Amino acid sequence: MPELPEVETVKTSLNTLVSGKTIREVRVYYSPMVEGSIWDFQNALKGKTVQSVSRRGKYLLWHLGDTTLVSHLRMEGKYYLKDVDAQKDKHEHVVFVFDDGESLHYHDVRKFGTFVLRETETLFATPPLDKLGPEPLSEAFTPDALRPYLKGERSIKTVLLDQRTVAGIGNIYADEILYCAGVHPKTKAKSVRDADTLVRCVCDILIKAVRDGGASIRSYKNTLGESGRFQLNLNVHTREGEPCRACSHTIVKTKVGNRGTYYCPHCQKR
DNA sequence: CCCACTGTTTTAGG
Protein backbone atom coordinates (compact mmCIF):
# COMPACT_ATOMS: atom_id res chain seq x y z
CA MET A 1 0.00 0.00 0.00
CA PRO A 2 1.93 2.88 1.26
CA GLU A 3 4.23 5.59 0.09
CA LEU A 4 5.11 8.73 1.98
CA PRO A 5 1.61 10.34 2.00
CA GLU A 6 -0.07 7.14 3.18
CA VAL A 7 2.56 6.48 5.86
CA GLU A 8 2.30 10.09 6.98
CA THR A 9 -1.47 9.65 7.37
CA VAL A 10 -1.03 6.45 9.37
CA LYS A 11 1.57 8.20 11.52
CA THR A 12 -0.88 10.96 12.38
CA SER A 13 -3.58 8.44 13.31
CA LEU A 14 -1.22 6.38 15.45
CA ASN A 15 -0.10 9.46 17.31
CA THR A 16 -3.64 10.23 18.40
CA LEU A 17 -4.56 6.61 19.00
CA VAL A 18 -1.59 5.12 20.87
CA SER A 19 0.72 7.89 22.08
CA GLY A 20 0.92 7.77 25.87
CA LYS A 21 -0.23 4.16 26.04
CA THR A 22 1.91 1.54 27.76
CA ILE A 23 2.46 -1.86 26.13
CA ARG A 24 1.32 -4.73 28.32
CA GLU A 25 2.00 -7.54 25.88
CA VAL A 26 2.91 -8.19 22.25
CA ARG A 27 1.52 -11.20 20.40
CA VAL A 28 3.33 -12.38 17.29
CA TYR A 29 1.51 -14.81 15.01
CA TYR A 30 3.94 -14.79 12.07
CA SER A 31 7.54 -14.61 13.23
CA PRO A 32 9.44 -13.97 9.94
CA MET A 33 8.04 -10.44 10.08
CA VAL A 34 10.08 -9.68 13.18
CA GLU A 35 13.86 -9.41 13.10
CA GLY A 36 15.63 -11.61 15.64
CA SER A 37 14.08 -13.69 18.39
CA ILE A 38 10.41 -13.25 19.21
CA TRP A 39 11.16 -13.66 22.90
CA ASP A 40 13.64 -10.75 22.81
CA PHE A 41 11.19 -8.65 20.80
CA GLN A 42 8.30 -9.22 23.20
CA ASN A 43 10.40 -8.62 26.29
CA ALA A 44 11.98 -5.45 24.96
CA LEU A 45 8.53 -3.98 24.25
CA LYS A 46 6.74 -5.08 27.40
CA GLY A 47 6.20 -2.19 29.79
CA LYS A 48 7.38 0.47 27.33
CA THR A 49 5.31 3.61 26.87
CA VAL A 50 4.76 4.98 23.36
CA GLN A 51 6.06 8.54 23.58
CA SER A 52 5.18 9.39 20.00
CA VAL A 53 5.18 7.97 16.49
CA SER A 54 7.08 9.61 13.65
CA ARG A 55 7.97 8.83 10.05
CA ARG A 56 11.21 8.61 8.07
CA GLY A 57 10.68 7.87 4.39
CA LYS A 58 8.20 4.98 4.32
CA TYR A 59 9.16 3.81 7.82
CA LEU A 60 7.12 4.37 10.97
CA LEU A 61 9.14 5.00 14.13
CA TRP A 62 7.61 4.18 17.50
CA HIS A 63 9.54 6.20 20.05
CA LEU A 64 9.81 4.18 23.24
CA GLY A 65 12.66 5.96 25.06
CA ASP A 66 15.99 4.16 24.73
CA THR A 67 14.43 1.83 22.17
CA THR A 68 12.72 2.63 18.88
CA LEU A 69 10.45 0.23 17.03
CA VAL A 70 10.88 0.58 13.26
CA SER A 71 7.87 -0.62 11.25
CA HIS A 72 7.59 -0.88 7.48
CA LEU A 73 4.18 -1.57 5.91
CA ARG A 74 5.62 -2.69 2.53
CA MET A 75 2.72 -3.42 0.16
CA GLU A 76 -0.33 -3.96 2.33
CA GLY A 77 0.42 -3.36 6.01
CA LYS A 78 -2.26 -1.63 8.09
CA TYR A 79 -2.89 -0.93 11.76
CA TYR A 80 -6.30 -1.14 13.39
CA LEU A 81 -7.17 -0.20 16.95
CA LYS A 82 -9.49 -2.73 18.55
CA ASP A 83 -10.82 -3.76 21.90
CA VAL A 84 -8.51 -6.20 23.65
CA ASP A 85 -10.95 -9.10 23.42
CA ALA A 86 -11.72 -8.49 19.73
CA GLN A 87 -11.46 -11.52 17.47
CA LYS A 88 -8.15 -11.68 15.60
CA ASP A 89 -8.58 -11.46 11.84
CA LYS A 90 -6.96 -14.09 9.61
CA HIS A 91 -4.47 -11.56 8.23
CA GLU A 92 -3.45 -9.95 11.51
CA HIS A 93 0.07 -11.06 12.42
CA VAL A 94 1.14 -8.86 15.34
CA VAL A 95 -1.05 -7.52 18.15
CA PHE A 96 0.10 -4.86 20.61
CA VAL A 97 -1.95 -5.00 23.81
CA PHE A 98 -2.00 -1.84 25.92
CA ASP A 99 -2.63 -1.59 29.65
CA ASP A 100 -5.86 0.36 29.12
CA GLY A 101 -7.63 -2.57 27.47
CA GLU A 102 -7.18 -1.47 23.87
CA SER A 103 -5.01 -3.22 21.32
CA LEU A 104 -3.43 -2.35 18.00
CA HIS A 105 -3.67 -5.07 15.36
CA TYR A 106 -1.13 -5.19 12.51
CA HIS A 107 -2.91 -6.50 9.40
CA ASP A 108 -0.94 -7.55 6.31
CA VAL A 109 -2.41 -9.84 3.66
CA ARG A 110 0.90 -10.45 1.92
CA LYS A 111 3.04 -10.66 5.07
CA PHE A 112 5.77 -8.44 3.58
CA GLY A 113 5.83 -5.93 6.42
CA THR A 114 8.77 -5.80 8.83
CA PHE A 115 9.43 -4.90 12.46
CA VAL A 116 12.88 -4.20 13.87
CA LEU A 117 13.99 -2.82 17.24
CA ARG A 118 16.87 -0.35 17.42
CA GLU A 119 18.68 1.55 20.12
CA THR A 120 17.43 5.11 19.79
CA GLU A 121 20.94 6.50 20.09
CA THR A 122 22.17 4.79 16.92
CA LEU A 123 18.82 4.63 15.13
CA PHE A 124 19.87 6.60 12.07
CA ALA A 125 23.34 5.10 11.87
CA THR A 126 22.16 1.51 11.46
CA PRO A 127 20.06 -0.25 8.84
CA PRO A 128 17.42 0.16 7.63
CA LEU A 129 17.50 3.94 8.10
CA ASP A 130 21.18 4.65 7.55
CA LYS A 131 21.19 4.92 3.76
CA LEU A 132 17.98 6.91 3.27
CA GLY A 133 18.14 10.11 1.25
CA PRO A 134 16.65 13.40 2.48
CA GLU A 135 13.04 13.84 3.49
CA PRO A 136 11.38 15.35 0.39
CA LEU A 137 9.33 17.82 2.45
CA SER A 138 12.30 19.07 4.46
CA GLU A 139 14.77 21.87 3.82
CA ALA A 140 17.39 19.24 3.05
CA PHE A 141 15.76 18.32 -0.26
CA THR A 142 16.99 20.99 -2.65
CA PRO A 143 17.95 21.05 -6.34
CA ASP A 144 21.57 20.90 -5.20
CA ALA A 145 20.83 17.76 -3.18
CA LEU A 146 19.15 16.13 -6.17
CA ARG A 147 21.63 17.14 -8.86
CA PRO A 148 24.33 14.54 -7.99
CA TYR A 149 21.78 11.84 -8.89
CA LEU A 150 20.96 13.34 -12.28
CA LYS A 151 23.71 11.45 -14.04
CA GLY A 152 24.25 8.00 -15.47
CA GLU A 153 22.17 5.73 -17.65
CA ARG A 154 19.47 4.77 -15.16
CA SER A 155 15.97 5.98 -15.96
CA ILE A 156 14.81 9.01 -14.02
CA LYS A 157 11.94 6.97 -12.59
CA THR A 158 14.38 4.41 -11.20
CA VAL A 159 16.35 7.25 -9.61
CA LEU A 160 13.24 8.68 -7.94
CA LEU A 161 12.28 5.23 -6.65
CA ASP A 162 15.76 4.73 -5.17
CA GLN A 163 15.33 5.58 -1.49
CA ARG A 164 18.93 6.81 -1.35
CA THR A 165 18.06 9.68 -3.71
CA VAL A 166 15.12 10.92 -1.69
CA ALA A 167 13.07 9.01 0.87
CA GLY A 168 9.43 8.06 0.51
CA ILE A 169 8.59 8.10 -3.20
CA GLY A 170 7.01 4.92 -4.59
CA ASN A 171 5.39 3.79 -7.80
CA ILE A 172 2.27 5.97 -7.79
CA TYR A 173 3.94 9.23 -6.87
CA ALA A 174 6.96 8.70 -9.14
CA ASP A 175 4.53 8.58 -12.10
CA GLU A 176 2.62 11.65 -10.90
CA ILE A 177 5.80 13.62 -10.20
CA LEU A 178 7.22 12.92 -13.67
CA TYR A 179 3.92 13.93 -15.28
CA CYS A 180 4.01 17.16 -13.29
CA ALA A 181 7.57 17.80 -14.46
CA GLY A 182 6.82 16.92 -18.10
CA VAL A 183 9.53 14.27 -18.08
CA HIS A 184 9.18 10.88 -19.78
CA PRO A 185 9.77 8.13 -17.17
CA LYS A 186 12.37 6.38 -19.36
CA THR A 187 14.53 9.48 -19.72
CA LYS A 188 18.11 8.76 -18.73
CA ALA A 189 18.97 10.50 -15.47
CA LYS A 190 21.90 12.30 -17.13
CA SER A 191 19.53 13.89 -19.63
CA VAL A 192 17.37 15.53 -16.96
CA ARG A 193 18.70 19.06 -16.57
CA ASP A 194 15.96 20.86 -14.70
CA ALA A 195 16.49 19.85 -11.09
CA ASP A 196 14.46 22.81 -9.87
CA THR A 197 11.27 21.71 -11.62
CA LEU A 198 11.68 18.15 -10.43
CA VAL A 199 12.13 19.22 -6.81
CA ARG A 200 9.13 21.53 -7.09
CA CYS A 201 6.98 18.69 -8.47
CA VAL A 202 8.09 16.24 -5.77
CA CYS A 203 7.01 18.75 -3.12
CA ASP A 204 3.80 19.78 -4.89
CA ILE A 205 2.53 16.26 -5.44
CA LEU A 206 3.47 14.94 -2.01
CA ILE A 207 2.01 17.92 -0.15
CA LYS A 208 -1.30 17.59 -2.01
CA ALA A 209 -1.38 13.84 -1.41
CA VAL A 210 -0.71 14.25 2.31
CA ARG A 211 -3.48 16.85 2.44
CA ASP A 212 -5.83 14.28 0.83
CA GLY A 213 -4.92 11.55 3.31
CA GLY A 214 -3.06 9.53 0.67
CA ALA A 215 -4.43 7.57 -2.27
CA SER A 216 -6.59 4.43 -2.05
CA ILE A 217 -6.15 2.49 -5.28
CA ARG A 218 -6.72 -1.06 -4.24
CA SER A 219 -6.42 -1.88 -0.58
CA TYR A 220 -5.06 1.12 1.26
CA LYS A 221 -7.02 2.26 4.32
CA ASN A 222 -5.74 4.36 7.17
CA THR A 223 -5.74 3.25 10.80
CA LEU A 224 -9.31 4.45 11.22
CA GLY A 225 -10.38 2.30 8.26
CA GLU A 226 -10.87 5.33 6.02
CA SER A 227 -9.85 5.59 2.38
CA GLY A 228 -7.64 8.38 1.11
CA ARG A 229 -8.86 10.82 -1.54
CA PHE A 230 -5.79 11.53 -3.68
CA GLN A 231 -6.72 8.79 -6.18
CA LEU A 232 -9.31 11.28 -7.46
CA ASN A 233 -6.50 13.68 -8.34
CA LEU A 234 -4.23 11.23 -10.16
CA ASN A 235 -3.26 12.47 -13.61
CA VAL A 236 -1.64 9.37 -15.06
CA HIS A 237 -1.30 6.46 -12.61
CA THR A 238 -4.01 3.79 -13.24
CA ARG A 239 -5.41 5.95 -16.08
CA GLU A 240 -4.31 3.80 -19.04
CA GLY A 241 -6.51 4.48 -22.07
CA GLU A 242 -8.05 7.60 -20.54
CA PRO A 243 -7.48 11.11 -21.91
CA CYS A 244 -4.76 13.31 -20.47
CA ARG A 245 -6.44 16.05 -18.44
CA ALA A 246 -4.18 18.63 -20.09
CA CYS A 247 -3.93 17.62 -23.77
CA SER A 248 -6.50 14.81 -24.25
CA HIS A 249 -3.92 12.40 -25.67
CA THR A 250 -4.36 8.83 -24.41
CA ILE A 251 -2.44 7.82 -21.26
CA VAL A 252 -0.08 4.92 -21.96
CA LYS A 253 1.05 2.11 -19.70
CA THR A 254 4.53 0.62 -20.02
CA LYS A 255 7.19 -0.93 -17.80
CA VAL A 256 10.17 0.79 -16.27
CA GLY A 257 12.45 -1.28 -14.10
CA ASN A 258 9.77 -3.97 -13.96
CA ARG A 259 7.21 -1.58 -12.48
CA GLY A 260 3.95 -0.67 -14.17
CA THR A 261 4.41 2.89 -15.39
CA TYR A 262 1.86 5.38 -16.73
CA TYR A 263 2.56 8.55 -18.67
CA CYS A 264 1.19 10.95 -21.25
CA PRO A 265 3.11 10.50 -24.53
CA HIS A 266 2.35 14.09 -25.52
CA CYS A 267 3.10 15.94 -22.28
CA GLN A 268 6.10 13.82 -21.33
CA LYS A 269 8.84 13.69 -23.97
CA ARG A 270 12.20 11.99 -23.56
C1' DC B 1 -6.39 -23.89 -14.39
C1' DC B 2 -2.73 -20.66 -15.57
C1' DC B 3 -0.63 -16.37 -15.93
C1' DA B 4 -0.01 -11.56 -14.96
C1' DC B 5 -0.46 -8.10 -11.84
C1' DT B 6 -0.44 -5.42 -7.30
C1' DG B 7 1.34 0.99 -3.29
C1' DT B 8 8.22 -2.69 -1.42
C1' DT B 9 12.65 -4.14 -0.63
C1' DT B 10 16.51 -7.19 -1.02
C1' DT B 11 19.35 -10.43 -3.30
C1' DA B 12 21.46 -13.30 -6.93
C1' DG B 13 23.58 -13.50 -11.34
C1' DG B 14 25.28 -11.47 -15.69
Place this chain on the structure above:
DNA sequence: GCCTAAAACAGTGG
Protein backbone atom coordinates in the same frame (compact mmCIF):
# COMPACT_ATOMS: atom_id res chain seq x y z
C1' DG C 1 28.12 -0.08 -10.26
C1' DC C 2 24.37 -1.14 -13.51
C1' DC C 3 20.28 -4.07 -14.97
C1' DT C 4 17.11 -7.90 -14.77
C1' DA C 5 14.59 -11.42 -12.64
C1' DA C 6 13.16 -13.52 -8.67
C1' DA C 7 11.98 -14.00 -3.96
C1' DA C 8 9.16 -13.16 0.27
C1' DC C 9 3.14 -13.79 0.11
C1' DA C 10 -1.94 -13.61 -0.90
C1' DG C 11 -5.60 -12.17 -3.64
C1' DT C 12 -7.79 -10.70 -7.97
C1' DG C 13 -8.90 -10.57 -12.78
C1' DG C 14 -8.47 -12.03 -17.62
